[in-house]
Amino acid sequence: MVLAVLLIILFFALQLLVLFCCLAAGNDPYSQFLSDQEQMEYLKRWKKEHDYR
Numbered sequence: 001m002v003l004a005v006l007l008i009i010l011f012f013a014l015q016l017l018v019l020f021c022c023l024a025a026g027n028d029p030y031s032q033f034l035s036d037q038e039q040m041e042y043l044k045r046w047k048k049e050h051d052y053r
Helices: 002-024 031-047
Strands: none
Touching: none
């Protein structure tokens, strides 16, 4: 019984570690939104510079 509780606690601790690592790496929705915006701005500039329609 005690072993099962420890395994459950360990499981959730590892899940929290993965969550914090993803947030630190910029894999949260807001970071993804900013990345998408930057890509759209880059493509817009590229099309303007290369006269692409």
